[in-house]
Amino acid sequence: MGPRPVERLGTMDLVELASDVGPVPRNVGCVLLLGQDHPAARPLDPDAVARTLVERVPAVRRLGQRLVRAPWGLGRPYWADDPAFDPAAHVTLLELAPTGGERPQESVAQGAEATLLRAATRVLGEPLPRARPLWRAVVVTQTRGGRAEAVAVVVVLHHVLADGIGGLAVLAELVDRPGPTRAARPRVVAPWPSRLDLARDATRGRVRRLLRLPQALRHARGGGTELGRGSGGRAPRCSINAPTGPHRAAAGVHVPLAAVRAGARRHGATVNDALLVAVTTALESVLIARGETVSELVVSVPVSARAAATDGSLGNQVGIMPVRVPLRGSPAERLGAVAALTRARKTHARGSSAALIGPVFRVVAAAGLFRWFVDRQTLVNSFLTNLAGPTTPLRLAGAEVLRVLPLSITAGNVGVAFAAFSYAGSLSVTVMVDADVVPEVTELASALGRALEAVAGA
Numbered sequence: 001m002g003p004r005p006v007e008r009l010g011t012m013d014l015v016e017l018a019s020d021v022g023p024v025p026r027n028v029g030c031v032l033l034l035g036q037d038h039p040a041a042r043p044l045d046p047d048a049v050a051r052t053l054v055e056r057v058p059a060v061r062r063l064g065q066r067l068v069r070a071p072w073g074l075g076r077p078y079w080a081d082d083p084a085f086d087p088a089a090h091v092t093l094l095e096l097a098p099t100g101g102e103r104p105q106e107s108v109a110q111g112a113e114a115t116l117l118r119a120a121t122r123v124l125g126e127p128l129p130r131a132r133p134l135w136r137a138v139v140v141t142q143t144r145g146g147r148a149e150a151v152a153v154v155v156v157l158h159h160v161l162a163d164g165i166g167g168l169a170v171l172a173e174l175v176d177r178p179g180p181t182r183a184a185r186p187r188v189v190a191p192w193p194s195r196l197d198l199a200r201d202a203t204r205g206r207v208r209r210l211l212r213l214p215q216a217l218r219h220a221r222g223g224g225t226e227l228g229r230g231s232g233g234r235a236p237r238c239s240i241n242a243p244t245g246p247h248r249a250a251a252g253v254h255v256p257l258a259a260v261r262a263g264a265r266r267h268g269a270t271v272n273d274a275l276l277v278a279v280t281t282a283l284e285s286v287l288i289a290r291g292e293t294v295s296e297l298v299v300s301v302p303v304s305a306r307a308a309a310t311d312g313s314l315g316n317q318v319g320i321m322p323v324r325v326p327l328r329g330s331p332a333e334r335l336g337a338v339a340a341l342t343r344a345r346k347t348h349a350r351g352s353s354a355a356l357i358g359p360v361f362r363v364v365a366a367a368g369l370f371r372w373f374v375d376r377q378t379l380v381n382s383f384l385t386n387l388a389g390p391t392t393p394l395r396l397a398g399a400e401v402l403r404v405l406p407l408s409i410t411a412g413n414v415g416v417a418f419a420a421f422s423y424a425g426s427l428s429v430t431v432m433v434d435a436d437v438v439p440e441v442t443e444l445a446s447a448l449g450r451a452l453e454a455v456a457g458a
Helices: 011-018 046-059 108-124 164-174 195-211 213-227 257-265 271-289 331-345 354-366 370-376 441-456
Strands: 027-035 065-068 078-081 091-096 135-144 147-158 248-256 296-304 318-326 382-388 399-407 416-423 426-434
Touching: 011 354, 027 108, 027 164, 046 091, 046 135, 046 147, 046 164, 091 108, 108 135, 108 147, 108 248, 108 399, 147 164, 147 399, 164 296, 164 382, 195 213, 248 257, 248 399, 248 441, 257 271, 257 331, 257 426, 257 441, 271 296, 271 318, 271 331, 271 382, 271 416, 271 426, 271 441, 318 331, 331 441, 354 370, 399 416, 399 426, 426 441
Parallel strands: 091 135, 296 382, 382 416
Antiparallel strands: 027 147, 027 399, 065 078, 135 147, 248 426, 296 318, 416 426
């Protein structure tokens, strides 16, 4: 058997690495809220959840790998097995004080979720050491009377490790599977490539890129369509676009997926179109309260180049599609307008805009200007990520996963980002804000809930 191929970073992986220059790290993740099937079930055991994660992590080889920069001239950074990797060092326990509804309108469950999200946001904002595999998991517990009142698992990855589709592949390896208990997969640590291995691999990579140049040029033409070339220029200026700092806050919104899908389909739209209408309607309400009026907002949506991934092909394979969403008319009229716009922008080669934005972003980063650029960009007002998760309930360490809350990035001068995740019939949207630029996170989440209900009934 020959040496294992060098696992180089892809184009958009390099973008994620180069763009990690802001006051908060480019970490993404999710919160798995665990629960019991019935009140008489045995109490949730946070230690058992942590042990289960430690046992299953080795099944995802990338979680045991470090990111290594190749010597100058020997190609892109690559992933290498960490000989000192210990999964238990990446899985920790955190106990929070018990909570009830913190506001008069909050139930105990809502108060518990808000507290968990605050803890998750703090974990998300902590840098991951580059000398170790770039992930962590925290089992968060709220107790009352010696019994776990709420247990959640916060999983955080650096974005260079995986995009949303790759994150789903990681999740599939960590949760319970039906049938016999999985046997632990032995971890085989491969030796790091030598300088000669790297030189040969770098040469092969350059030859491949030259041979693929005609295909790359075709993708670049499709990428222009995906990026919306000639479709409006700058995004409207408003107060939610200001250089962001280190403070983040988050809130969750949950609605039945079927209702949103049905409301969208009545107007030839998708769930993603419905989310675009809802998040811009919510942003509009905050701007109106601030005394600002805009006729449209531009939201950047990632477009995946693949429908699924395996635990051996994580990384980032996405382009971006800025969508100019009108703020005039009824929810039904906005839905129709957005659906027509996104249909015209979708290309046969999904994610093809990466061929255009990747090289540009890397040049800007190499010049040391990336943070200056994103703090002053005039292309988008907000970000929206939407992932279709499992349609049936998951379990982890025997406990039911009641809800999955996605955790996203907001950076540069984008003060608000939205991340949506559909799971077991529910659509959850996490509103992530810079707490200094957009302190109205609670009002924004309430407005988003109302907007989603309006879209469902459109």
